[in-house]
Amino acid sequence: MSTRARDRSHEVADPRRGPRGLLAGSGQIAVAMMLMNIATYGFTMTAARIIGPVPYGAFFALMNLVMIVSVVMLGLQATAARRISADPAHVGQIEREILRVASRASLLLGVVLLLGAPLVNQLLDLDSMPTAMLAAVAAVPMTMTGAQMGILQGERRWRELAIMYVLSGVPRLVIGLALILWRPTEFVAFLGVALGYYAPFLYGLVVLRHGRESGDTHDRHGLLPVVKEAVLNSQALFAYLALTNIDMLVGRSVLDSHDSGLYAAGLIVSRAVMFLPQFVVVIAFPSMSTSRNPARALAGSLLVVGGLGGACVLATAMFPDLVLVFAGGKEYDEVSALLWVFAVLGTTMSLLQLLVYSVLARQGTVSMALVWVALGAVVAMATTMVSTVGDLLAVVLSVDLVLLAVLLPISFVKLRQRSTVQ
Structure with missing residues (x-):
């Protein structure tokens, strides 16, 4: 194993690195997620005012679809972070398998959403096939980003992870706002969202560009166990997501x-x-x-x-x-x-x-x-x-x-x- 790989393995194996390191990491992530949420909320509210009620309804419906699909991203992130934290000696193998699973899952999701675009167009009443197809364009980088974030989270690389969170919101605001000021339609609004997903993904490629040394390997970190855990995590997070959002859907039917x-x-x-x-x-x-x-x-x-x-x-x-x-x-x-x-x-x-x-x-x-x-x-x-x-x-x-x-x-x-x- 190379010196760089050994150093990184030691860093993962000793995650606490003192209270000051933990506090610094907490502060970085807190600020980054605040900026991400403000930028995301800002673009959503700005889009509502600029594109108008009818296009915004279609845009919001597509955003909800992407939120549902994002459970795969969150499942991959949790899988990567848990495995690297629990078994740092196998970080090289885990990183390779997670990225391998993520690439296949992202392409599969993209193909499914692309083929299902006519159904999405009809169910969400979008009246625009190109808009429905944008869900596939967004799903691919979003899913890959989940795996990248999980690796950084498991290794406690808080600075790089914080940057990814900022890039998950701010580019969407900048790109999306420029696009809807140019052409205020639901297609262009969601195009801004889809393009925004590529910013953290591309940054993730850069910070993870140096592959791991082979190091130790174990069957428990093979392709099938990783896929099984990612699926299990995704369904649990979907259940939580549904639990925290079902009241609004039920409220529409039981309240005036x-x-x-x-x-x-x-x-x-x-x-x-x-x-x-x-x-x-x-x-x-x-x-x-x-x-x-x-x-x-x-x-x-x-x-x-x-x-x-x-x-x-x-x-x-x-x-x-x-x-x-x-x-x-x-x-x-x-x-x-x-x-x-x-x-x-x-x-x-x-x-x-x-x-x-x-x-x-x-x-x-x-x-x-x-x-x-x-x-x-x-x-x-x-x-x-x-x-x-x-x-x-x-x-x-x-x-x-x-x-x-x-x-x-x-x-x-x-x-x-x-x-x-x-």
């Missing part, structure tokens, strides 16, 4: 248009609170995947996420009118008294996200199934027990809290058992 609009305004607060501590998940996941006290890593991360969420709940309860400005304005004043509860929901969802990643870290199949059970419970209860905004909020929050209460002790027990055994 006025109340569903109020609920959607409240969800702006929930989403903001949920996304705020995402950097904690990125930083904590590699530590939860190792055998060195993963339970302590989970406990510390829960405290940080809970603390940030609690501060948001308190601020929302104290200044509901100010928060309402960012949740739609005075037209949604009827929901202002519930905004702090929506903040509680956002905090609960962020804590659940951390626990879901702890499940991925230990590959807990039973715990993964519990997320699907919770999803079914929300649908069943919401369609039979809901008639107001408060009812729907109570159902969703209750199910999420029960799932949180069940997963919390299971995760701690399993993580402690794993660290003891290993």
